[in-house]
Amino acid sequence: NAGVTQTPKFRVLKTGQSMTLLCAQDMNHEYMYWYRQDPGMGLRLIHYSVGEGTTAKGEVPDGYNVSRLKKQNFLLGLESAAPSQTSVYFCASRGGTRETGELFFGEGSRLTVL
Amino acid sequence: GQNIDQPTEMTATEGAIVQINCTYQTSGFNGLFWYQQHAGEAPTFLSYNVLDGLEEKGRFSSFLSRSKGYSYLLLKELQMKDSASYLCAVRAYYGNNRLAFGKGNQVVVIP
Numbered sequence: 001n002a003g004v005t006q007t008p009k010f011r012v013l014k015t016g017q018s019m020t021l022l023c024a025q026d027m028n029h030e031y032m033y034w035y036r037q038d039p040g041m042g043l044r045l046i047h048y049s050v051g052e053g054t055t056a057k058g059e060v061p062d063g064y065n066v067s068r069l070k071k072q073n074f075l076l077g078l079e080s081a082a083p084s085q086t087s088v089y090f091c092a093s094r095g096g097t098r099e100t101g102e103l104f105f106g107e108g109s110r111l112t113v114l
Numbered sequence: 115g116q117n118i119d120q121p122t123e124m125t126a127t128e129g130a131i132v133q134i135n136c137t138y139q140t141s142g143f144n145g146l147f148w149y150q151q152h153a154g155e156a157p158t159f160l161s162y163n164v165l166d167g168l169e170e171k172g173r174f175s176s177f178l179s180r181s182k183g184y185s186y187l188l189l190k191e192l193q194m195k196d197s198a199s200y201l202c203a204v205r206a207y208y209g210n211n212r213l214a215f216g217k218g219n220q221v222v223v224i225p
Contacts, residue, residue: 031210033212041217042215042218043157043201044215045212045213048212050210100162101145101162101205103157103213106156107156
């Protein structure tokens with residue numbers, strides 16, 4: 001059982017380049033999230049989705065876009081990368097309100113913007 | 115919004131007990147979670163409290179006081195593999211029950 005899978009795991013970009021991070025979950029979860037983690041800042045929510053076809057902004061959404069065309073996939077896009085977006089990105093998913101609501105995390109994607 | 119505060123780092127000896135505190139301020143409280151994160155890895159779920167009191171799970175216990183906006187995670191019989199960052203996260207009813215994380219507490223276990 002794969003759980004939550006993120007690709008790519010590592011990427012180096014130049015300022016102004018674009019890229020997409022893919023998150024896939026095989027647990028039939030409704031809710032999916034993208035976080036970024038920076039030293040001394042903890043996990044901060046970028047965008048999230050409460051179901052297929054829906055997206056919403058989190059704490060730090062600027063410079064990112066997301067899409068949830070299929071229930072199992074949640075894509076995070078950077079249209080014009082900036083050095084401030086150098087970070088480790090974590091995708092997470094969880095089941096519905098009948099469950100505890102614990103998050104299941106992917107292994108993370110380490111992005112460096114030069 | 116939510117405000118979550120955790121101490122940044124502590125050192126403890128193998129076999130000892132360590133208590134990691136978390137204080138929070140939020141409206142619409144709907145649960146508190148503890149996660150463990152080893153360096154370079156993803157966070158993994160440890161415990162969940164939504165009612166006041168102590169939840170015990172093996173060597174780990176978590177306590178919640180909603181009136182005080184306070185929780186702690188207790189790690190007993192510390193092992194070297196417990197060296198990690200421990201993240202406190204609060205869920206609130208608004209914002210579709212999304213979690214807000216504290217900055218984490220780095221625990222270093224020494225022989």
